Amino acid sequence: MENVEGKTAFVTGGASGIGLSMAKAFLRAGMKVAIGDLRKDRLEQAEVTLKSLGDVLPIELDVADRGSMEKAADEIEAAFQKVHIVFNNAGIGAGGKLHEVTPEAWKRVLDINLGGVFNGVQVFVPRIKRHGEGGHIVNTASMTGLVPIPGSGQYGVSKAAVGVFSEILREDLAGEGISVSVLAPWIVFTPIFHGDLADGDREGIAKRKEQMAANLGDSLTDPDVVGEMVLDAIRRDELYIFNDPVSRRMFEQRIGRIYEALDRQFPGK
Numbered sequence: 001m002e003n004v005e006g007k008t009a010f011v012t013g014g015a016s017g018i019g020l021s022m023a024k025a026f027l028r029a030g031m032k033v034a035i036g037d038l039r040k041d042r043l044e045q046a047e048v049t050l051k052s053l054g055d056v057l058p059i060e061l062d063v064a065d066r067g068s069m070e071k072a073a074d075e076i077e078a079a080f081q082k083v084h085i086v087f088n089n090a091g092i093g094a095g096g097k098l099h100e101v102t103p104e105a106w107k108r109v110l111d112i113n114l115g116g117v118f119n120g121v122q123v124f125v126p127r128i129k130r131h132g133e134g135g136h137i138v139n140t141a142s143m144t145g146l147v148p149i150p151g152s153g154q155y156g157v158s159k160a161a162v163g164v165f166s167e168i169l170r171e172d173l174a175g176e177g178i179s180v181s182v183l184a185p186w187i188v189f190t191p192i193f194h195g196d197l198a199d200g201d202r203e204g205i206a207k208r209k210e211q212m213a214a215n216l217g218d219s220l221t222d223p224d225v226v227g228e229m230v231l232d233a234i235r236r237d238e239l240y241i242f243n244d245p246v247s248r249r250m251f252e253q254r255i256g257r258i259y260e261a262l263d264r265q266f267p268g269k
Contacts (some may be wrong), residue, residue: 001085001179001236005030009071012120013090014064015042016199017190017221018183019141020049020141021227024086027053029231034076034083036061036090041108042199055080063116082131085234088120089140089183094133106154113158117165125178134158134177136234138241139166147250169237170239179237183230186244188221 001007009026013019013033026033027050034057035050037043043058051057057079066127076083091113094105117139128135133144145159146153173180198204213220221243233241262269 007084008032008081009085010034011087012036013045018226019089020046020224021223025227025231029137032080038062040103062109066119069119073123084135086120086124087138088117094153094155095151101154107259110158114161117162128178135181142183142184146184149252182237183241186225188223197259
């Protein structure tokens with residue numbers, strides 16, 4: 001979708017982090033934007049941040065609830081008539097060893113991180129088809145899902161599922177005028193890394209960012225940078241969207257192990 005000006009985007013988890021930065025990028029590109037988030041306080045603050053950039057519609061949303069997603073779709077269409085881009089971004093972090101994860105924690109993360117994407121696709125794809133102007137779906141996965149990392153627990157599993165889901169969906173929608181991308185960020189400084197701090201604790205958040213930058217260097221990305229990367233990728237119809245060149249080395253290590261197994265099991269083939 002090269003020309004996004006005048007079109008409408010919906011961003012889940014849009015009141016903070018990558019979602020908020022994506023909303024900024026869409027608005028600067030001349031789009032109308034709806035942001036959905038579970039946190040009313042963050043929605044109110046995000047509206048203050050975004051309203052000077054263009055038309056923005058904040059919506060309280062629980063992505064794990066299909067009815068909540070349907071209601072959000074109705075609200076957006078009532079305000080902006082059509083939706084063209086859906087950014088299924090809402091998610092929560094969780095880690096630990098898989099054999100120790102409680103059933104409750106497992107279900108909660110999968111319901112939000114994967115179920116939220118599923119709900120977003122099922123609710124909005126028929127509506128995009130209906131208006132016939134084409135569209136684009138972006139789903140947020142993670143390098144933690146594409147390259148398994150020990151201790152990433154149900155988070156890593158949920159993001160791995162989002163990656164495969166997106167690849168299949170892109171093929172399913174081929175020829176329908178709707179394309180699909182999957183964002184696989186490495187380390188982006190979002191509230192997932194300072195969830196123990198209050199949103200108003202600016203000093204504490206800044207200190208946390210300094211500490212992470214000292215340890216990670218260039219591998220700590222600002223979410224506003226990711227927002228522009230995603231918009232550019234939508235225009236170029238990229239399937240995979242990465243934010244850090246270190247992703248190449250991570251993939252090479254994983255794929256190397258796969259090829260080594262194939263070489264052992266099928267030597268000379």
